[in-house]
Amino acid sequence: MGYARVYSVALHGVAGEVIVVEADVAPGLPSLVVSGLPDAALSEARDRVRAAVQNSGAYWPQARITVNLLPAHVRKHGSGFDTAVAIAVLAAGAELPIGRLKGAVILGELGLDGTVRPVRGVLPAVLAASRAGKELALVPLANVTEARLVPDIEVRATDSLGRIIGYLHGVQNLLDPVSERVPETSSTLDLADVLGQERGRRVIELAAAGRHHIAMFGPPGAGKTMLAARLPGVLPPLDDEEAIEVTALHSIAGTLAPSGTLVRQAPLQAPHHTASVAALVGGGPGLAKPGAISLAHHGVLFLDECAEFASGVLDSLRQPLEQGQVRLRRAYGETVYPARTQLVMAANPCPCARPGGRQTCQCPSIVRRRYQARLSGPLMDRVDLQVDLDPVRSAALLGTEHVEPSSVIAKRVLEARGAAAARWGRSAKTNGDVPASMLRDGRFRLSRSVLRPLTIEMDRGRLSARGFERSMRVAWTIADLDGRIRPEAADVREALELRSRTVR
Numbered sequence: 001m002g003y004a005r006v007y008s009v010a011l012h013g014v015a016g017e018v019i020v021v022e023a024d025v026a027p028g029l030p031s032l033v034v035s036g037l038p039d040a041a042l043s044e045a046r047d048r049v050r051a052a053v054q055n056s057g058a059y060w061p062q063a064r065i066t067v068n069l070l071p072a073h074v075r076k077h078g079s080g081f082d083t084a085v086a087i088a089v090l091a092a093g094a095e096l097p098i099g100r101l102k103g104a105v106i107l108g109e110l111g112l113d114g115t116v117r118p119v120r121g122v123l124p125a126v127l128a129a130s131r132a133g134k135e136l137a138l139v140p141l142a143n144v145t146e147a148r149l150v151p152d153i154e155v156r157a158t159d160s161l162g163r164i165i166g167y168l169h170g171v172q173n174l175l176d177p178v179s180e181r182v183p184e185t186s187s188t189l190d191l192a193d194v195l196g197q198e199r200g201r202r203v204i205e206l207a208a209a210g211r212h213h214i215a216m217f218g219p220p221g222a223g224k225t226m227l228a229a230r231l232p233g234v235l236p237p238l239d240d241e242e243a244i245e246v247t248a249l250h251s252i253a254g255t256l257a258p259s260g261t262l263v264r265q266a267p268l269q270a271p272h273h274t275a276s277v278a279a280l281v282g283g284g285p286g287l288a289k290p291g292a293i294s295l296a297h298h299g300v301l302f303l304d305e306c307a308e309f310a311s312g313v314l315d316s317l318r319q320p321l322e323q324g325q326v327r328l329r330r331a332y333g334e335t336v337y338p339a340r341t342q343l344v345m346a347a348n349p350c351p352c353a354r355p356g357g358r359q360t361c362q363c364p365s366i367v368r369r370r371y372q373a374r375l376s377g378p379l380m381d382r383v384d385l386q387v388d389l390d391p392v393r394s395a396a397l398l399g400t401e402h403v404e405p406s407s408v409i410a411k412r413v414l415e416a417r418g419a420a421a422a423r424w425g426r427s428a429k430t431n432g433d434v435p436a437s438m439l440r441d442g443r444f445r446l447s448r449s450v451l452r453p454l455t456i457e458m459d460r461g462r463l464s465a466r467g468f469e470r471s472m473r474v475a476w477t478i479a480d481l482d483g484r485i486r487p488e489a490a491d492v493r494e495a496l497e498l499r500s501r502t503v504r
């Protein structure tokens with residue numbers, strides 16, 4: 001009979017909080033009460049933990065057992081507390097000496113046979129433990145690589161509850177596998193594969209440099225999907241903080257590669273057009289899973305065949321895109337995931353989708369217009385670059401012209417981003433993020449003669465005020481890529497030309 005405490009971590013979104021798991025074993029009718037706002041999975045843990053303990057050959061105290069998770073007001077999800085609960089109960093009631101794991105954070109789900117199973121979100125959980133000053137984390141074996149990405153905390157692993165018991169009795173060791181340094185993989189998709197299609201390649205480079213949202217329209221086989229898939233390869237690599245953030249999101253979603261390396265390249269998410277709102281923005285029972293928009297944090301959200309998405313689904317992206325985060329309202333409160341992503345949309349210009357494009361299209365114009373109308377609206381309003389792509393000409397496919405590889409473009413992009421970040425200071429990191437007020441600010445206002453191509457279009461009623469701003473943003477990116485201090489009239493003209501999409 002007695003009392004013991006160990007530690008674990010509760011996650012809310014990507015944030016974690018160290019919690020105390022305490023157990024009290026007192027004389028009385030054998031029972032187990034778990035308190036501290038447990039959700040359904042945690043209640044189920046009672047039977048699971050008992051079975052796991054007994055099947056590990058340990059003695060389950062025949063007494064009145066109370067388990068409490070503190071602080072009580074913190075919502076706790078999932079099965080990641082099983083192992084901590086089992087150790088607390090055994091230490092309180094079965095003379096298991098806790099000494100060697102005093103102060104350690106324990107994570108892991110238990111199988112009925114006593115195996116310790118992997119859980120989602122180990123990276124953010126261990127990160128929270130490290131930040132709280134914890135010195136040791138005990139994690140499921142399958143999660144050890146991601147746990148080790150966290151600095152300043154020792155990580156040990158276990159495959160079973162029996163091993164932990166053996167360790168505490170001093171007859172067995174915890175696992176300390178040598179993690180192979182798997183080289184960080186980066187995309188092998190190269191823009192050099194995209195032949196001809198100068199316009200498409202130009203748009204990808206501008207999108208990368210200015211972090212502009214883009215939309216590409218064109219006939220089937222024009223290379224839209226090819227181009228979009230190659231955007232992450234020319235984006236700057238993630239810095240340490242971004243890499244941890246992105247990897248943590250994938251850890252919570254359970255989509256981290258088993259090699260568990262840090263995600264260093266801007267992620268690409270390409271949800272299918274039948275995807276639900278939950279798949280896009282996040283949801284699900286227990287600890288809500290981040291959706292595609294959060295898994296594309298610091299990367300690219302590619303909506304291929306965007307005209308085919310349900311309009312409600314597209315609308316659900318609007319707020320997260322504006323705020324850079326997703327707020328998932330649940331019965332018990334809110335989960336917030338970061339979602340600073342770059343949107344790439346692609347679509348055929350009409351439902352018949354003939355490879356020849358406009359020349360061979362047989363759709364009545366009313367059908368074309370209706371189809372295009374699905375591509376407008378509030379989401380498209382935020383897209384700086386909206387371009388029509390022509391079909392690839394056979395000469396380009398068969399030609400031997402040298403095509404710039406992604407590595408060369410990425411270098412230009414990095415320099416352009418540096419110039420933009422220095423210019424906007426604290427207002428914005430990229431041209432795509434810069435507020436309109438800044439574009440009109442005295443220091444950055446462009447002269448009348450530079451803006452003339454835009455004012456002419458506007459006076460003819462062919463350009464909206466919003467279109468005007470977007471073209472200015474793109475013009476700045478064009479100048480940055482060219483290493484010039486300010487945009488010139490030619491840059492403004494190109495920017496205008498690159499949003500030539502008109503409803504036809």
Ligand SMILES: Nc1ncnc2c1ncn2[C@@H]1O[C@H](COP(=O)(O)OP(=O)(O)OP(=O)(O)O)[C@@H](O)[C@H]1O
Binds near residue numbers: 193219221222224225
């Ligand atoms: N510019 C190009 N250079 C080389 N190959 C190309 C090019 N464009 C298309 N292709 C070839 O055509 C295939 C289809 O291209 P992709 O899927 O990118 O077209 P798409 O515009 O997305 O078409 P859809 O509208 O049908 O989705 C590619 O896998 C590639 O083999």
Ligand SMILES: [Mg+2]
Binds near residue numbers: 225226346
């Ligand atoms: Mg495609």
Ligand SMILES: [Zn+2]
Binds near residue numbers: 350351352362
């Ligand atoms: Zn058509």
